[in-house]
Structures are given as C-alpha cells and as structure tokens.
Amino acid sequence: MKLKPNLLAGAALSAIMALSGTVAAEAKTKLKLSHYLPTVHGIHTDFILPWTEEVTACTGGEVEFEIFPAGTQLGNVARQQEQVMAGVVDIAHGLTGIPRGRFPRTSLIDMPFLSDSSAAATYALWSMLPNELAEEYKGLKVLALHAHNPGxxxxxxxxxxxxxxxxxxxxxxxxxxxxxxxxxxxxxxxxxxxxxxxxxxxxxxxxxxxxxxxxxxxxxxxxxxxxxxxxxxxxVSFFFVMNERSFNRLSPEAQACIDKYSGDALVPKFGDWWNKWDVxxxxxxxxxxxxxxxxxxxxxxxxxxxxxxxxxxxxxxxxxxxxxxxxxxxxxxxxxxxxxxxxx
CATH class of the missing domain: 3.40.190.170 (Bacterial extracellular solute-binding protein, family 7)
Incomplete structure (x- = not known):
C-alpha cells in the first residue's frame, strides 16, 4: 500500500524527531564524582552537591553527575587519586597525604605552625599551583586545592x-x-x-x-x-581534581561551565565554609x-x-x-x- 504524500512527510518528520531525541540523549554526559566524607558533612552539602547542581544547570543538562561519597564502592579515601588518574571516576576530592607520597610538594602545607586558618593555607596552595606545585598534577585538571582550619x-x-x-x-x-x-x-x-x-x-x-x-x-x-x-x-590539605581526558571530551560549552564554578570562583569560599563547619x-x-x-x-x-x-x-x-x-x-x-x- 502506498502512503499518501502528507502521511509520508509526517512519517519522515517523526523519524527525524526520534533521531534528534536519540542524538540529544546520547549527547548527555554523566560524570562520576567521588569523595570520602559522609553526606551530612559540609564538604558534601555546601560544596560538592551545590557545585554539581550549578554545573548541570549551566550546561542545560548536558552534564550530569553521579556522586560516590563515604561508604560507597568508590568512596575510599586511599583510592581517590588513583581512581581519578585511571578514569575510574571523572572527578575526585581527597586528602593529599593519603596514601603517602602522592603529593609531597602540596603536603608541605601540613607542616606544624605554618598557618593559622583554612583561608590562609588555601590561598597559599592555590597561588602556588601554577609554578611550585604543578608537577604533581600532570594528567589532571585541578578544580581546587584547599586546607582545613587548624586541627x-x-x-x-x-x-x-x-x-x-x-x-x-x-x-x-x-x-x-x-x-x-x-x-x-x-x-x-x-x-x-x-x-x-x-x-x-x-x-x-x-x-x-x-x-x-x-x-x-x-x-x-x-x-x-x-x-x-x-x-x-x-x-591538612585536599585536592579537587578532574581527569584531563574526561574534561577534554566535554563540549567547549560544558568545559566553560566547569571553569566558571571552579578555581578562582571556588577556592576563596573554603575559609568561610570551614569556620561554619567547625561550629x-x-x-x-x-x-x-x-x-x-x-x-x-x-x-x-x-x-x-x-x-x-x-x-x-x-x-x-x-x-x-x-x-x-x-x-x-x-x-x-x-x-x-x-x-x-x-x-x-
């Protein structure tokens, strides 16, 4: 049976729309983000979760996140660095001192009597990243470096x-x-x-x-x-990093959204955050x-x-x-x- 022209056109349009929907669905990227803290901690509630929501909104939903906190398969503090380097996760937040020897330059900020606040130590780390600390982050896009208040x-x-x-x-x-x-x-x-x-x-x-x-x-x-x-x-110091290959696979628009909410826009928040979290x-x-x-x-x-x-x-x-x-x-x-x- 032959289709009438208008029916044929409608079928073609439906096929195109279906294909467009498939392409759009395929264009979405889900990034795995791991950290080692419980979901009640401020790192999760005030930092990680809002950050992912901001990036997702900025990309119009092109980028979404699956978060793996403490207690999940990917939430082991001793494996954050190796997981993000290997691409097992796309983004990780972890301690620079665990396991020992991965970030010896960055971890010098942990020396006694060096800083009196999260804000001061965080400023030192971030301002030194481009030169003194860059060697330790090859293959990674550094989204933030920071430190906690005096222990x-x-x-x-x-x-x-x-x-x-x-x-x-x-x-x-x-x-x-x-x-x-x-x-x-x-x-x-x-x-x-x-x-x-x-x-x-x-x-x-x-x-x-x-x-x-x-x-x-x-x-x-x-x-x-x-x-x-x-x-x-x-x-004690922390890293918030992204696998460089994962970042490079994103569209320029999505990359710009990650940059918008990271680095200089993110780092200055840690001092006030930590003062709040300690109370x-x-x-x-x-x-x-x-x-x-x-x-x-x-x-x-x-x-x-x-x-x-x-x-x-x-x-x-x-x-x-x-x-x-x-x-x-x-x-x-x-x-x-x-x-x-x-x-x-």
Missing part, C-alpha cells in the same frame, strides 16, 4: 594539656607531616581512614585522633571522645559536657622548639624523595601565608 587533638579518656600528656598515646594521623609531628611530641601515630576512627576509639585501639572540629560531628566521634585540646599547630562539632562537645582546653602560649612555644628538628628532618625526607627544592617550596608557603594574613 584539634581529641582524646577518649586522657586529658592532654602539655607535651608529656601525649607520651605513648595512640593517635590517628591524617598525613606524613602530622605523623612525624606526633612522634616528636611523644605520641604513637596510627594511620587510619577517617571512617574507621569511631570503631577504633570505641574498641580502645586508639586513644585519640587529630581532626578539625567538623568531622568530629559528621563521623559521630563526640560519642567516643571526652577531651579536646585546641592546639592549632597543623592543617556544630564544637558545640556538640560542649553540650555533651566534654572538656575543651586551649594550648597555652608557654606550652605552644615548647612545642615549637621541640618540633624544629622534626621540621628539618621532614624537609630532608621530601628532598630525598625527589623534591630537590623542598625548602624553597616551604619558604614560599610561609611567605604566601604571611601575605594573606597581612591583607586580611
């Missing part, structure tokens, strides 16, 4: 006020520099992912941990802690009747003096690992932190 020493059953109180305590550590700091102060550093700290404190395998205040609440740690020393002597964890400890102590200035000076050999040793270790200009990078970090603090 707190949290303990389950022993109050820590001075160096001697740390003697022999098994303290969870997040990075090589912090591990060496704890060792020089007399503690026994234990490398553990954040998600395993609760159980090990509960079982008595750990005596304490170092964290800023924010993960104490998001990981429920106030339930197994009692004492908190606001020492303010270290920070609930600290207040929860107060409400639970915990004892919070601030390191005295006299004791702080003792720690600073005791840690001088540690800082020199750590720089030598980084140099021995192939970073010949470790001391120059460290001095530049000091200068960048001072530059930020002088202008704020």
């Amino acid at each position: 707190v020493i949290h303990t389950a059953s022993k109050k820590v006020e001075k160096m001697e109180d740390l003697d022999g305590l098994r303290i969870r550590t997040p990075s090589p520099a912090v591990s060496e700091m704890l060792s020089f102060l007399g503690a026994s550093p234990q490398g553990l992912p954040p998600g395993e700290v609760y159980e090990n404190l509960q079982r008595g395998v750990l005596d304490g941990t170092v964290f800023p205040w924010d993960p104490v609440k998001s990981f429920g740690l106030n339930e197994v802690l009692q004492y908190h020393l606001e020492a303010g002597v270290y920070t 609930p964890g600290r207040q929860e400890a107060i409400d639970a009747g915990h004892e919070i102590t601030t390191l005295s200035e006299e004791e702080r000076n003792r720690w600073r003096e005791a840690l001088q050999p540690m800082m020199q040793n750590y720089l030598e270790e980084v140099k021995a690992a192939g970073v010949d200009n470790a001391e120059e990078i460290y001095k530049t970090m000091q200068a960048k932190v001072a530059e930020y603090e002088a202008s704020h």
Whole structure:
C-alpha cells in the first residue's frame, strides 16, 4: 500500500524527531564524582552537591553527575587519586597525604605552625599551583586545592594539656607531616581512614585522633571522645581534581561551565565554609559536657622548639624523595601565608 504524500512527510518528520531525541540523549554526559566524607558533612552539602547542581544547570543538562561519597564502592579515601588518574571516576576530592607520597610538594602545607586558618593555607596552595606545585598534577585538571582550619587533638579518656600528656598515646594521623609531628611530641601515630576512627576509639585501639572540629560531628566521634585540646599547630590539605581526558571530551560549552564554578570562583569560599563547619562539632562537645582546653602560649612555644628538628628532618625526607627544592617550596608557603594574613 502506498502512503499518501502528507502521511509520508509526517512519517519522515517523526523519524527525524526520534533521531534528534536519540542524538540529544546520547549527547548527555554523566560524570562520576567521588569523595570520602559522609553526606551530612559540609564538604558534601555546601560544596560538592551545590557545585554539581550549578554545573548541570549551566550546561542545560548536558552534564550530569553521579556522586560516590563515604561508604560507597568508590568512596575510599586511599583510592581517590588513583581512581581519578585511571578514569575510574571523572572527578575526585581527597586528602593529599593519603596514601603517602602522592603529593609531597602540596603536603608541605601540613607542616606544624605554618598557618593559622583554612583561608590562609588555601590561598597559599592555590597561588602556588601554577609554578611550585604543578608537577604533581600532570594528567589532571585541578578544580581546587584547599586546607582545613587548624586541627584539634581529641582524646577518649586522657586529658592532654602539655607535651608529656601525649607520651605513648595512640593517635590517628591524617598525613606524613602530622605523623612525624606526633612522634616528636611523644605520641604513637596510627594511620587510619577517617571512617574507621569511631570503631577504633570505641574498641580502645586508639586513644585519640587529630581532626578539625567538623568531622568530629559528621563521623559521630563526640560519642567516643571526652577531651579536646585546641592546639592549632597543623592543617591538612585536599585536592579537587578532574581527569584531563574526561574534561577534554566535554563540549567547549560544558568545559566553560566547569571553569566558571571552579578555581578562582571556588577556592576563596573554603575559609568561610570551614569556620561554619567547625561550629556544630564544637558545640556538640560542649553540650555533651566534654572538656575543651586551649594550648597555652608557654606550652605552644615548647612545642615549637621541640618540633624544629622534626621540621628539618621532614624537609630532608621530601628532598630525598625527589623534591630537590623542598625548602624553597616551604619558604614560599610561609611567605604566601604571611601575605594573606597581612591583607586580611
């Protein structure tokens, strides 16, 4: 049976529309994004989730995201860097110190007494990315580098006020520099992912941990802690990176949207964010009747003096690992932190 011309035209139009719909559907890109924190943490609620929503809206839905947080197959903190390098995930947010040795230059910001705030440390890292730190991010598009507010020493059953109180305590550590700091102060550093700290404190395998205040609440740690020393002597750094091949496969419009909400537009937010994220964890400890102590200035000076050999040793270790200009990078970090603090 022959089709009438108008029916033929209608059928052709329907076929074209169906094909167009198929092409449009195929043009959509779903990117896998992994991080290691629970979905109640500010990193997820204030940073990762809104960032993905902004990029998706900017692209008109061309780019969508599937997020893998803590507790999922791809949410392992020790595998964030290798997963994004291999393209198992397209974007990852992780700790530069886990596993050890992946970002030795960046991790110098973790050295004790280098910065007093997330904002200052983050500024130093981001301003040094194009030159001093670029070597560590080959094959990756860096969307942000940042650091947390000065860390707190949290303990389950022993109050820590001075160096001697740390003697022999098994303290969870997040990075090589912090591990060496704890060792020089007399503690026994234990490398553990954040998600395993609760159980090990509960079982008595750990005596304490170092964290800023924010993960104490998001990981429920106030339930197994009692004492908190606001020492303010270290920070820890993070990366937010994208596989370069994944980025290059996107349309120019989608690439522009990712750029719009990353880098210089994103990095300055971390200081205020971290100030906000720290409040609930600290207040929860107060409400639970915990004892919070601030390191005295006299004791702080003792720690600073005791840690001088540690800082020199750590720089030598980084140099021995192939970073010949470790001391120059460290001095530049000091200068960048001072530059930020002088202008704020």
